[in-house]
Amino acid sequence: MGLLIFKRVVFAAIIVLIAAFDAYAVDPPYQKDLERFATIMGALYHLDDLCVGSGNNWRDEFAELMDLEEVNDDRRARLTASFNDGYADFNRLHVRCTPNARLAIERFVVEGAAIAKNIHSRFAE
Template identity: 45%
Template structure:
Protein backbone atom coordinates (compact mmCIF):
# COMPACT_ATOMS: atom_id res chain seq x y z
CA UNK A 1 0.00 0.00 0.00
CA UNK A 2 2.88 2.39 0.71
CA UNK A 3 3.90 2.07 -2.93
CA UNK A 4 0.44 3.23 -4.01
CA UNK A 5 0.63 6.23 -1.69
CA UNK A 6 4.02 7.19 -3.09
CA UNK A 7 2.77 6.69 -6.65
CA UNK A 8 -0.17 9.03 -6.08
CA UNK A 9 2.01 11.62 -4.40
CA UNK A 10 4.56 11.41 -7.21
CA UNK A 11 1.93 11.66 -9.91
CA UNK A 12 0.44 14.71 -8.23
CA UNK A 13 3.86 16.29 -8.05
CA UNK A 14 4.41 15.57 -11.74
CA UNK A 15 1.01 16.96 -12.61
CA UNK A 16 1.64 20.23 -10.79
CA UNK A 17 3.61 22.03 -13.51
CA UNK A 18 1.28 20.70 -16.16
CA UNK A 19 -1.79 22.17 -14.54
CA UNK A 20 -0.31 25.60 -14.08
CA UNK A 21 -1.73 28.18 -16.46
CA UNK A 22 -0.64 31.78 -16.85
CA UNK A 23 -2.76 34.07 -14.73
CA UNK A 24 -3.24 37.74 -15.43
CA UNK A 25 -2.32 40.34 -12.81
CA UNK A 26 -6.03 40.63 -12.06
CA UNK A 27 -6.14 36.92 -11.14
CA UNK A 28 -7.81 33.97 -12.80
CA UNK A 29 -10.65 34.66 -15.15
CA UNK A 30 -13.85 32.72 -15.55
CA UNK A 31 -14.00 30.85 -18.80
CA UNK A 32 -14.33 27.41 -20.19
CA UNK A 33 -12.96 24.79 -17.84
CA UNK A 34 -9.81 22.97 -18.96
CA UNK A 35 -10.27 19.67 -20.79
CA UNK A 36 -9.06 17.74 -17.72
CA UNK A 37 -11.62 19.37 -15.42
CA UNK A 38 -13.74 16.26 -14.77
CA UNK A 39 -10.61 14.24 -13.97
CA UNK A 40 -9.42 17.00 -11.63
CA UNK A 41 -12.79 17.09 -9.84
CA UNK A 42 -12.69 13.32 -9.41
CA UNK A 43 -9.11 13.53 -8.12
CA UNK A 44 -10.22 16.14 -5.57
CA UNK A 45 -13.02 13.81 -4.47
CA UNK A 46 -10.53 10.97 -4.06
CA UNK A 47 -8.25 13.16 -1.95
CA UNK A 48 -11.22 13.92 0.31
CA UNK A 49 -12.03 10.23 0.63
CA UNK A 50 -8.43 9.42 1.53
CA UNK A 51 -8.38 12.27 4.05
CA UNK A 52 -11.26 10.52 5.81
CA UNK A 53 -10.42 6.85 5.30
CA UNK A 54 -6.68 6.67 5.93
CA UNK A 55 -6.84 7.85 9.57
CA UNK A 56 -9.98 5.78 10.12
CA UNK A 57 -8.05 2.68 9.11
CA UNK A 58 -5.20 3.48 11.47
CA UNK A 59 -2.70 4.95 9.05
CA UNK A 60 -0.51 7.14 11.22
CA UNK A 61 2.09 9.68 10.34
CA UNK A 62 0.17 11.30 7.50
CA UNK A 63 -1.52 14.03 9.53
CA UNK A 64 -3.06 16.47 7.08
CA UNK A 65 -1.29 14.95 4.07
CA UNK A 66 -4.35 14.51 1.83
CA UNK A 67 -5.74 17.92 2.72
CA UNK A 68 -2.31 19.40 2.00
CA UNK A 69 -2.22 17.58 -1.35
CA UNK A 70 -5.59 19.16 -2.10
CA UNK A 71 -4.29 22.60 -1.18
CA UNK A 72 -1.25 22.08 -3.40
CA UNK A 73 -3.54 21.10 -6.26
CA UNK A 74 -5.55 24.32 -5.80
CA UNK A 75 -2.41 26.43 -5.46
CA UNK A 76 -1.02 24.95 -8.66
CA UNK A 77 -4.25 25.20 -10.61
CA UNK A 78 -4.98 28.81 -9.54
CA UNK A 79 -8.67 28.50 -10.38
CA UNK A 80 -11.25 31.26 -10.43
CA UNK A 81 -13.21 31.59 -7.20
CA UNK A 82 -16.19 29.75 -8.70
CA UNK A 83 -14.06 26.87 -9.89
CA UNK A 84 -12.11 26.82 -6.63
CA UNK A 85 -15.38 26.33 -4.78
CA UNK A 86 -16.28 23.44 -7.12
CA UNK A 87 -12.95 21.76 -6.47
CA UNK A 88 -13.36 22.17 -2.71
CA UNK A 89 -16.93 20.85 -2.94
CA UNK A 90 -15.58 17.73 -4.68
CA UNK A 91 -13.04 17.19 -1.90
CA UNK A 92 -15.73 17.67 0.75
CA UNK A 93 -18.09 15.30 -1.07
CA UNK A 94 -15.42 12.59 -1.06
CA UNK A 95 -14.80 13.12 2.64
CA UNK A 96 -18.43 13.25 3.73
CA UNK A 97 -19.69 10.42 1.53
CA UNK A 98 -17.30 7.98 3.17
CA UNK A 99 -18.02 9.48 6.58
CA UNK A 100 -21.67 8.60 6.12
CA UNK A 101 -20.87 4.97 5.31
CA UNK A 102 -17.89 4.08 7.48
CA UNK A 103 -17.65 4.72 11.23
CA UNK A 104 -14.96 2.10 11.74
CA UNK A 105 -12.32 0.57 9.53
CA UNK A 106 -13.84 -2.52 8.00
CA UNK A 107 -12.52 -4.83 5.30
CA UNK A 108 -14.71 -2.89 2.84
CA UNK A 109 -13.13 0.39 4.00
CA UNK A 110 -9.67 -1.06 3.40
CA UNK A 111 -10.71 -2.09 -0.10
CA UNK A 112 -12.11 1.41 -0.69
CA UNK A 113 -8.73 2.90 0.31
CA UNK A 114 -6.93 0.63 -2.15
CA UNK A 115 -9.34 1.54 -4.93
CA UNK A 116 -9.07 5.27 -4.20
CA UNK A 117 -5.28 5.08 -4.26
CA UNK A 118 -5.33 3.15 -7.54
CA UNK A 119 -7.82 5.46 -9.22
CA UNK A 120 -6.09 8.59 -7.92
CA UNK A 121 -2.73 7.44 -9.24
CA UNK A 122 -4.29 6.57 -12.60
CA UNK A 123 -6.05 9.93 -12.88
CA UNK A 124 -2.96 11.91 -11.93
CA UNK A 125 -0.89 9.92 -14.44
CA UNK A 126 -3.51 10.35 -17.19
CA UNK A 127 -3.67 14.11 -16.65
CA UNK A 128 0.11 14.36 -17.00
CA UNK A 129 0.25 12.11 -20.07
CA UNK A 130 -2.77 13.57 -21.88
CA UNK A 131 -2.32 17.26 -21.09
CA UNK A 132 1.38 17.55 -20.24
CA UNK A 133 2.27 19.09 -23.59
CA UNK A 134 -0.32 21.87 -23.32
Protein backbone atom coordinates in the same frame (compact mmCIF):
# COMPACT_ATOMS: atom_id res chain seq x y z
CA MET B 1 -38.25 48.34 -43.22
CA GLY B 2 -39.96 47.05 -40.06
CA LEU B 3 -38.14 43.70 -40.25
CA LEU B 4 -34.75 45.43 -40.43
CA ILE B 5 -35.55 47.50 -37.33
CA PHE B 6 -36.77 44.37 -35.52
CA LYS B 7 -33.53 42.53 -36.37
CA ARG B 8 -31.45 45.44 -35.09
CA VAL B 9 -33.43 45.62 -31.84
CA VAL B 10 -33.09 41.86 -31.31
CA PHE B 11 -29.35 42.04 -32.06
CA ALA B 12 -28.95 44.94 -29.61
CA ALA B 13 -30.90 43.06 -26.96
CA ILE B 14 -28.70 40.00 -27.39
CA ILE B 15 -25.56 42.12 -27.02
CA VAL B 16 -26.94 43.69 -23.83
CA LEU B 17 -27.80 40.27 -22.39
CA ILE B 18 -24.38 38.87 -23.18
CA ALA B 19 -22.68 41.87 -21.60
CA ALA B 20 -24.83 41.50 -18.47
CA PHE B 21 -23.37 38.09 -17.63
CA ASP B 22 -19.95 37.80 -16.05
CA ALA B 23 -17.42 36.16 -18.28
CA TYR B 24 -16.13 32.90 -16.85
CA ALA B 25 -12.98 31.22 -17.92
CA VAL B 26 -13.47 28.03 -19.84
CA ASP B 27 -12.71 24.93 -17.81
CA PRO B 28 -9.71 22.92 -18.90
CA PRO B 29 -10.58 19.66 -20.67
CA TYR B 30 -9.53 17.67 -17.59
CA GLN B 31 -11.83 19.51 -15.13
CA LYS B 32 -14.18 16.54 -14.61
CA ASP B 33 -11.19 14.27 -13.98
CA LEU B 34 -9.83 16.78 -11.48
CA GLU B 35 -13.19 16.92 -9.72
CA ARG B 36 -13.18 13.12 -9.45
CA PHE B 37 -9.61 13.31 -8.15
CA ALA B 38 -10.79 15.81 -5.52
CA THR B 39 -13.57 13.43 -4.46
CA ILE B 40 -11.06 10.62 -4.10
CA MET B 41 -8.70 12.77 -2.05
CA GLY B 42 -11.57 13.78 0.22
CA ALA B 43 -12.48 10.14 0.79
CA LEU B 44 -8.85 9.27 1.43
CA TYR B 45 -8.59 12.14 3.90
CA HIS B 46 -11.15 10.34 6.05
CA LEU B 47 -10.23 6.73 5.33
CA ASP B 48 -6.47 7.12 5.73
CA ASP B 49 -6.94 8.64 9.16
CA LEU B 50 -9.43 5.92 10.07
CA CYS B 51 -7.44 2.88 8.91
CA VAL B 52 -3.87 3.66 8.00
CA GLY B 53 -2.65 6.71 9.85
CA SER B 54 -0.02 7.33 7.19
CA GLY B 55 0.40 10.96 8.15
CA ASN B 56 -0.57 12.11 4.65
CA ASN B 57 -2.62 15.26 4.89
CA TRP B 58 -4.81 14.83 1.84
CA ARG B 59 -6.49 18.18 2.42
CA ASP B 60 -3.21 20.10 2.42
CA GLU B 61 -1.98 18.18 -0.61
CA PHE B 62 -5.14 18.98 -2.54
CA ALA B 63 -4.99 22.65 -1.51
CA GLU B 64 -1.42 22.73 -2.81
CA LEU B 65 -2.55 21.13 -6.07
CA MET B 66 -5.23 23.81 -6.51
CA ASP B 67 -2.64 26.51 -5.87
CA LEU B 68 -0.28 25.00 -8.44
CA GLU B 69 -3.16 24.68 -10.88
CA GLU B 70 -3.97 28.37 -10.24
CA VAL B 71 -7.70 27.70 -10.25
CA ASN B 72 -10.10 30.64 -10.30
CA ASP B 73 -12.69 31.11 -7.55
CA ASP B 74 -15.40 29.21 -9.44
CA ARG B 75 -13.21 26.15 -10.07
CA ARG B 76 -11.84 26.29 -6.51
CA ALA B 77 -15.38 26.21 -5.13
CA ARG B 78 -16.35 23.23 -7.30
CA LEU B 79 -13.17 21.31 -6.50
CA THR B 80 -13.55 22.03 -2.79
CA ALA B 81 -17.16 20.82 -2.95
CA SER B 82 -16.01 17.59 -4.62
CA PHE B 83 -13.35 17.07 -1.95
CA ASN B 84 -15.88 17.71 0.81
CA ASP B 85 -18.42 15.38 -0.81
CA GLY B 86 -15.85 12.57 -0.88
CA TYR B 87 -15.01 13.18 2.76
CA ALA B 88 -18.64 13.43 3.88
CA ASP B 89 -19.77 10.35 1.96
CA PHE B 90 -17.14 8.12 3.50
CA ASN B 91 -17.43 9.72 6.91
CA ARG B 92 -21.10 8.67 6.90
CA LEU B 93 -20.37 5.16 5.61
CA HIS B 94 -17.31 4.28 7.68
CA VAL B 95 -17.07 5.14 11.35
CA ARG B 96 -14.41 2.51 12.01
CA CYS B 97 -11.87 0.69 9.92
CA THR B 98 -13.36 -2.36 8.22
CA PRO B 99 -12.22 -4.63 5.39
CA ASN B 100 -14.48 -2.62 3.07
CA ALA B 101 -12.84 0.62 4.16
CA ARG B 102 -9.40 -0.85 3.47
CA LEU B 103 -10.57 -2.07 0.07
CA ALA B 104 -11.92 1.43 -0.71
CA ILE B 105 -8.51 2.90 0.15
CA GLU B 106 -6.76 0.48 -2.20
CA ARG B 107 -9.19 1.20 -5.02
CA PHE B 108 -9.02 4.96 -4.54
CA VAL B 109 -5.23 4.94 -4.57
CA VAL B 110 -5.24 3.01 -7.85
CA GLU B 111 -7.94 5.19 -9.42
CA GLY B 112 -6.34 8.42 -8.21
CA ALA B 113 -2.96 7.39 -9.58
CA ALA B 114 -4.54 6.57 -12.95
CA ILE B 115 -6.29 9.95 -13.08
CA ALA B 116 -3.11 11.82 -12.15
CA LYS B 117 -1.09 9.90 -14.75
CA ASN B 118 -3.73 10.50 -17.42
CA ILE B 119 -3.92 14.25 -16.73
CA HIS B 120 -0.15 14.56 -16.65
CA SER B 121 0.49 12.56 -19.80
CA ARG B 122 -2.21 14.33 -21.80
CA PHE B 123 -2.02 17.92 -20.56
CA ALA B 124 1.32 18.65 -18.86
CA GLU B 125 3.48 21.20 -20.56
